[in-house]
Amino acid sequence: MARKRTEALEELDHAIGRRVRAFRTRRGLSQTALGSQLSITFQQVQKYETGTNRVSASRLVEIARVLDVPLLSFLPEAPAGEGPSELTRASEFATSAEGLELCLAFLAISDTQLRRTIVALVRELSGMAQSPATGDAVSVPVNPKQTLRMGSAVKAAPKGRTLGTVSARRTRR
16 A cells, blocks of 8 residues: 555656656756756756656745746646546656657647648557547548658658658658
């Protein structure tokens, strides 16, 4: 019983730390800059973010003030049932470094149809080829004169911006 409680508290420490890191990076602050504003070292900020050290309630209030976010935004939702809910898992991913990078890159794509195509592609690749909201099968409209080509450089049509190592761009047949 005590072991389960300890594991749950450790996971809470990690979840709070991930959120501190996500909000800090969103504000464009380094660990050193946040530490300076809190009168602590960057190493202490690092320990909070990794969950190595537990963040006290008063320190969490200070962090929320410096990062200009609501205090409750650091706390994960209570999981319903046995495992974490989809919303909890999505929230944890979105606050990770790669999740934040993916979200920001996706939001930079202004072409609505291209964004829908990317979401459908990711659903297909993940085996989740149905809408989580409705449960209906997702169909991707395909124009026979255009294909989505995966290559060595990521380019979002029509702007041709490089997004990463895998790319998608529209080509005419």
